[in-house]
Amino acid sequence: MAVMKALGSEGVRVMMESALTARDRVGVQDFVLLENHTSEAAFIENLRKRFKENLIYTYIGSVLVSVNPYKELEIYTKQHMERYRGVNFYEVSPHIYAVSDNAYRSMRTERRDQCILISGESGAGKTEASKKILQYYAVTCPASEQVQTVKDRLLQSNPVLEAFGNAKTLRNDNSSRFGKYMDIQFDFRGAPVGGHILNYLLEKSRVVHQNHGERNFHIFYQLIEGGEEDLLRRLGLERNTQQYQYLVKGNCPKVSSINDRNDWKAVRKALSVIGFNDDEVEELLNIIASVLHLGNVQFGAEESGNAYITTDTQIKYLARLLGVEGSILKEALTHKKIIAKGEELMSPLNSEQAASARDALSKAVYGRTFTWLVNKINLSLAYKDDLYPLSKNASVIGLLDIYGFEVFQQNSFEQFCINYCNEKLQQLFIELTLKSEQEEYESEGITWEPVQFFNNKIICDLVEEKFKGIISILDEECLRPGDASDLTFLEKLENTVGGHAHFVTHKLADGKTRKVMGREEFRLLHYAGEVNYNVNGFLDKNNDLLFRNLKEIMCQSENKILTQCFDREELTDKKRPETTATQFKNSLAKLMEILMSKEPSYIRCIKPNDAKQAGRFDEVLIRHQVKYLGLMENLRVRRAGFAYRRRYEVFLQRYKSLCPDTWPNWKGRLADGVSTLVKHLGYKPEEYKLGRSKIFIRFPKTLFATEDALEVRKHSLATKLQACWRGYSQKSKYLKMRHSAILIQAWWRGILALREAKRRRTAADTIRRFIKGFIYRKQPRCPENEYFLDYVRYSFLMNLWRNLPKTVLDKSWPTPPPALTEASEQLRNLCMQNMVWTYCKRISPERKHQLEQKLVASEIFKDKKDNYPQSVPKLFASTRLNGEEISPKVLQALGNEKMKYAVSVTKYDRKGYRARPRQLLLTASCAVIVEDSKLKQRIDYSALKGISVSSLSDGLFVLHVPCEDNKQKGDVVLQSDHVIETLTKVAICADKINNVNISQGSIKFTVGRGKEGVIDFTPGSELLVTKAKNGHLSVTAPRLNSR
Ligand SMILES: Nc1ncnc2c1ncn2[C@@H]1O[C@H](COP(=O)(O)OP(=O)(O)OP(=O)(O)O)[C@@H](O)[C@H]1O
Ligand SMILES: [Mg+2]
16 A cells, blocks of 8 residues: 555565464454355454464454363463553454553544454354453553552452452363452552452342352352461351352262362452452451351251251351351341331241241342452552543553353242343444444445344334243243242243243244243243253242341341351331342443443354364354354455444544645535545545545544654654744743843842942931931930940940050050049059960969069169160070089188189279179178189178268269278178179179169269269260379269160
């Protein structure tokens, strides 16, 4: 095809096909391709060829025909799933995964809910097919952590429901004894996010009775075989199925294909995945165990015929497991409560009645628990949309796996319901594939040769028609006062529908038929075959009666599941409950509505033999099924018809982008638009037809090629859209940012301006206050000047703080405002004290001593002697002569007296004033004059009268001693280069501070007894010491400007 080639899809397909092995192409993969499509033999031959090669799947158009292989095939691996994922189903060999994927993709692309209808007789593989579909979705759909939980729960709901609702029958070792319709909900990403199950009519009678070769529901055997020892002990059960009356009726304890112990483990695991806690499991098992105990309750008959219970231990277990009072249970099992004229009466039952009351209780308990279980699973599968809790945006794929058509030796009410259900499904199939399709061609004006098929509506009507149908007659018989029985029901049937072409009874039958029919049977000629139904039990099963007192006791149960199953309101509700058949009829009608609202896919299951054997192809059995499933008619309609149809507007809307004339919009008539479009796509005339409002496309591959083209086109459109969108989004992002920036700027400028205005206002206020304060500054403190005054104080203190004097000598201090004069003075004192204190703390003892001496010097000489200022910065030495410079003899002569100071001096003779070098030594008690190593003179301080010195800059001084002292030879005239230091030391040592006399002009001194010498001091240019002509010692000392 042109489009295909252009896109290279051909290449893809060739690759796909080459991936298929030649084996896959045995026979034809689609019956539509059969040469002789009207031949049933060719049809069956094709089935057989493929079956022999283990190719169990074949299409009739889009309907999948599946033959049960009765063996595990290697065609359900992950690789197989991947191969079918996202691939058009005609491109790969037929498979259930292709149908699953097709439904999934239709749901995603067309946003239409889908349903997959699986039909076929019991054992044909419906349940297996539904499981395969579920697994396919679980593996291939997008996942997340949350979705994984949902997937697990969806998958694990199967083993639980099968344990409680499936059983071994003669037809199937794992026969579904309930109908199941399951919705899988997908979110907008296509991930499974939830599910919901609708269950239909469980075959409750199996709880109390099984036909020969059949078993009760699996769970009973699983519990007994697999249950842990202490669990069984708690439940009062023995590990022996033969002990239980309800499990021995079919005489079929073991089935080779079933491993109850392993299944038990799987069920326990599944229960916890679904969300059952240990308590709930325990309560559930209590119920299962109590059903087994109920079955073992036996009755004896008193002489009066009244029943009594012979098995008291069972009652004990039952009371505990059901959480009821044993004595009340006992009474309820053997009596019937009658309400007559508002009074309650207990009427005793005979042993037969008691046994059927017991069985009714078992069936009710089991049946209701099963419904509870489905509800519980539904709760755990419920879709909770966290993102959009109020939206209902989940798309749905429904899976219908319901009990298949079945025929036994003895068929009862249950088979009647099951086969009626299959009749309805066949009707739906006919409606949707055969009938409506042909009607549509007619109404669309497509030339068409009608295909004849058997419409089973006539049988459906026979069963369900109001007033005239079998169900109505059965209900009427159930409700009618008087002694209605199963036989009167049969009679009534004969009278009412006796003439119907699909109804026969023993009485109405011809001789041949009569031979194979019992008197209590009626025969229905179903679409799938003839079935004889035994009317025995029809009325009871339809009434589904449970005595009031048994209902009451169940309402009182302490078992939480039972209290949910048995509602107290039921006891007070006066309305008669709907009969079982009517309930079933109504629920099927609802199911049909659900299915009609969705787009269906079909899987038609075929059972190859009755022996459940692999590789056995029983032609008679298969021909029968091909016939009643209407597969030949289906094929004929397919061959003549069109695989695909769509309303013009839908078709155009979807594919308009593939043709320049229709893109982006077609302005003319829709039909013309579609015609232009398909011509552009290169459709050949035989590939399609245009009807009144729809286009009909004959082959799926034509449509798939168009889909492929759309896929490619979508990519280029998406790229274009992406580019536009990116441009647009970048631009709007930029504009938004720009706008935001401008906004921020404006705001910021506003803020700045506000701040500036505020600052100015504050400044003006401050200035104003300042000026006002200045004007009023002299006034006492008042509001006008307080700011100013405070400010002045503050600024004075701050200024002071910044400029505090750093040393004691720094006398600077800011001028305080008048108000702070006193405070300033105090602060100044404090500051000074502080500095002094700090200074004193830092001073060393040596320095202290030095300063004390300097202080003494200052007291003596300050402002009195010219060379004093020069001495101030020079430190006083502790001594001017060290030990070596003083003669040891002298030191020896001084003995113990410690030397305090020694200095070289010049001594002037008293007479001639000759200058002689001497040493002056000071000890604690005397001053000593030393000549070389001779101690020349010792002046005790006590004898020292005073010291004289000139006010000039010379170094002469006189030590006055009393002239009376013979030892002395008169006052001593000395000269020291360090006169200030020397005299200070002498004054301190001799304690003569106040005896230092500083003379202005001359100094007199005694020279021996009575004689006096004079030293004249005159200022001059340089130091000169001479003997004057007048006999005085004349000293000229340079004048220093320091004083
Ligand atoms: N695809 C398959 N591969 C292998 N074995 C299969 C397959 N389909 C069915 N079987 C076998 O056939 C048995 C019966 O199939 P299944 O239980 O699906 O039948 P059914 O149509 O659901 O019957 P019923 O109406 O009684 O429930 C399965 O237990 C299994 O052993
Ligand atoms: Mg089944």
